[in-house]
Every structure is written in structure tokens, then in C-alpha cells.
Amino acid sequence: MLAPTVKESRIMTSLEVTLSFVVTTFLSITLSLAHPGSGFGWGGGGGPFSFGLFPEFYQFSCPQANDIVMSVLEKAIAKEPRTAASLLRLHFHDCFVQGCDASVLLDNNAAVASEKNSLPNRNSIRGFEVIDEIKAKLEEACPQTVSCADILALAARGSTVISGGPNWELPLGRRDSRTASLTGSNNNIPPPNSTIQNLITLFKRGHTIGVARCVTFKQRLYNQNGNNRPDETLDKMYYSGLKSVCPRSGGDNNISPLDFGSPATFDNTYFKLILWGKGLLTSDEVLLTGNAAGKTRQLVKAYAEDEVAFFNQFAKSMVKMGNISPLTGFQGEVRKHCRRFN
Numbered sequence: 497m498l499a500p501t502v503k504e505s506r507i508m509t510s511l512e513v514t515l516s517f518v519v520t521t522f523l524s525i526t527l528s529l530a531h532p533g534s535g536f537g538w539g540g541g542g543g544p545f546s547f548g549l550f551p552e553f554y555q556f557s558c559p560q561a562n563d564i565v566m567s568v569l570e571k572a573i574a575k576e577p578r579t580a581a582s583l584l585r586l587h588f589h590d591c592f593v594q595g596c597d598a599s600v601l602l603d604n605n606a607a608v609a610s611e612k613n614s615l616p617n618r619n620s621i622r623g624f625e626v627i628d629e630i631k632a633k634l635e636e637a638c639p640q641t642v643s644c645a646d647i648l649a650l651a652a653r654g655s656t657v658i659s660g661g662p663n664w665e666l667p668l669g670r671r672d673s674r675t676a677s678l679t680g681s682n683n684n685i686p687p688p689n690s691t692i693q694n695l696i697t698l699f700k701r702g703h704t705i706g707v708a709r710c711v712t713f714k715q716r717l718y719n720q721n722g723n724n725r726p727d728e729t730l731d732k733m734y735y736s737g738l739k740s741v742c743p744r745s746g747g748d749n750n751i752s753p754l755d756f757g758s759p760a761t762f763d764n765t766y767f768k769l770i771l772w773g774k775g776l777l778t779s780d781e782v783l784l785t786g787n788a789a790g791k792t793r794q795l796v797k798a799y800a801e802d803e804v805a806f807f808n809q810f811a812k813s814m815v816k817m818g819n820i821s822p823l824t825g826f827q828g829e830v831r832k833h834c835r836r837f838n
């Protein structure tokens with residue numbers, strides 16, 4: 497069912513080891529700072545009622561799960577290519593808040609302040625209707641079996657594959673939370689003007705597809721360093737084009753592709769554009785020019801030259817991200833409807 501097309505490479509290059517280390521460290525630090533004492537870690541998290549994730553989790557209980565996900569995705573992405581990007585991002589925004597537990601899908605209710613209203617998510621995060629459709633089909637085929645958290649992980653992988661990116665063997669068995677964290681969503685998801693550390697920026701390799709709103713890159717065009725001047729690292733032609741999409745005042749919801757070379761194709765053009773001063777967000781740009789950018793600069797160049805290396809690393813990073821503090825075993829529940837707990 498889940499035939500991997502990305503083979504585990506026998507020898508990890510030192511680059512990949514470093515990257516994995518940095519990503520892991522970043523995620524662990526961020527999460528444990530945000531949730532002291534909550535035992536955030538990798539994998540099932542230990543404890544008497546938790547188990548690890550594994551790719552064959554639905555082999556007997558719902559063998560058609562991935563096929564159902566893919567058939568809904570194929571239609572939705574054919575209708576609107578951006579859906580792929582939105583679903584990839586949804587999994588990221590889920591995993592960075594309380595772990596990959598579908599907390600991002602919960603609507604407001606008496607017990608839940610929805611993460612959909614956090615600063616990074618409001619007017620921005622999308623794809624919920626597609627998740628609802630997948631869930632409805634799965635409930636018909638295998639009632640209360642496939643969790644919404646696993647649907648997010650399957651949808652992120654499927655979207656990547658349909659957009660031309662890598663496939664990977666996806667560990668499954670996550671369960672759904674009965675809580676959400678608006679505060680966590682506000683605090684744990686990095687903002688677009690992160691000038692900072694490699695740690696954060698290193699993990700930003702989802703920006704080969706999708707778009708960003710003017711409000712997320714306006715500062716670069718008009719007042720990057722509080723001096724009413726544009727970001728000097730921006731390519732001049734690119735800068736002029738962006739100004740027409742994103743005026744000094746107003747137009748906040750106008751959108752521009754994160755990778756204008758191939759906005760709907762998952763490839764390594766994003767890295768080439770960064771090399772040419774055409775990365776859209778500050779946090780893309782600093783991968784090349786940031787103060788602490790030694791390692792990331794090498795990576796940008798390596799991935800711009802070698803798409804296979806990028807695909808392999810992306811697949812590994814997605815598995816790692818998908819492994820952030822899942823609820824497993826008897827923890828949480830399998831929601832019947834992804835927007836509310838049972």
C-alpha cells in the first residue's frame with residue numbers, strides 16, 4: 497500500500513546528519529520550552545499507554561485508507577493546484593503545536609479556543625474542506641478507524657507526490673487530541689520575518705509550492721531595517737514586480753508565489769531563486785545571507801544543484817516532523833468528525 501519510492505540511502509552524508517541533528521534539536525527545544533514537563537519527544541513518547549508509529553498500521557483495519565486519501569486529493573488538486581501547498585502547510589502547523597494530533601482542525605467550542613484563529617493561521621491556513629471530505633469517505637469505508645492526525649500526514653505526503661515531489665514510507669497510528677492550544681499556535685509557529693537562526697530556517701523546505709500574502713513580505717519592500725528602505729538583498733527586477741502586487745499601504749491579502757518559477761510543482765527551483773535574490777520571505781532569504789547562514793548557505797547551494805538530494809532530505813524531514821509527540825495507543829481518540837471531538 498505504501499510502497500516507498502525514496503530509498504533509504506545507506507550512507508547519510510555528513511550534511512544530512514548535521515541537518516537532521518539541527519532540525520531535531522530545534523524541534524525538541526521549541527517544543528519543550530513551549531510545553532515544559534509535557535514530555536515532548538520523538539516517536540510514541542513512552543509511557544504505559546503509548547506505542548510507536550508504523551507504516552502498516554491500517555493494513556488490516558483499513559487497507560484502502562491511502563487510496564481513498566489519494567483519490568480525494570487528486571480531484572481537489574486538479575481543481576485548485578494550491579490545495580497541495582495548503583495541505584502540506586496544515587500538517588506542519590498541526591505538528592508544531594502540541595505535536596501531530598490534529599489539534600489544528602478543531603473548531604471553536606465551549607472547551608476549545610481554535611488554533612485556526614492564531615496569528616499565523618488566521619486568514620491564512622486552508623484546506624479544511626478537503627480534510628472533511630477525506631474523513632467522510634474514510635468514515636464510510638472504515639468507521640472510526642483512521643485518525644484525523646493521520647489524515648493530515650497522508651494528505652501532506654499525497655500532496656507532495658501529486659505535485660511532483662518525493663514519496664516516502666509514512667509511519668501511521670497517530671490519534672486525535674481532545675484539546676487545542678491557541679497560545680501554542682501563536683508562539684510555536686515561526687513568523688515570516690524570522691531573521692534568525694539556522695535552526696528555524698533550516699526546516700523551511702516546504703516553500704517550493706504555494707503562495708504568501710503581501711502582509712507577510714511587505715516589510716521587505718518598504719522598511720526592512722526600520723530605515724524606510726527595501727531589503728538590499730532583493731533582486732531589483734524581482735523587487736519591482738513584488739511592489740506592484742504589494743503596495744506600501746493596503747493590498748495585504750494580495751498573494752505572490754513562494755517559488756514563482758514553478759509555484760505548483762514540487763521541485764528545487766525555490767533554492768535556485770534564493771541564490772538569485774528572489775526568495776519571497778525574509779526567512780527564505782536569510783538561508784543564504786543571514787549572519788549565521790554558513791551551513792544553510794551550503795545547503796541552499798547543494799539543493800539548488802541536486803534535486804535528488806533535496807527530495808531525499810525533505811522526505812526524511814517530513815517523517816521526523818510527523819513523529820513529533822503523536823498520541824498513540826489509548827491516548828486521545830479517533831474523531832468521527834475532524835472539526836470536533838467525539
Ligand code: HEM
Pocket residue numbers: 578580581582584585588619620621622686687688689690696697699700701702703705706707708709710712754777779
Ligand atoms: C520554519 C519556518 C517557516 C516560516 C517562517 C514559514 C512562513 C510561511 C509564511 C509567512 C507563509 C505565507 C502565509 C500567508 O501568506 O498567509 C508560508 C506559506 C507556506 N508554507 Fe511556510 N514557513 C515555515 C516553514 C514551513 C514548513 C516546514 C513547511 C512544510 C513542511 C512550509 C510550507 C508552506 C507552504 C506549502 C506554504 C504555502 C501555503 C499555501 O499556499 O496555502 N512552511 N510559510
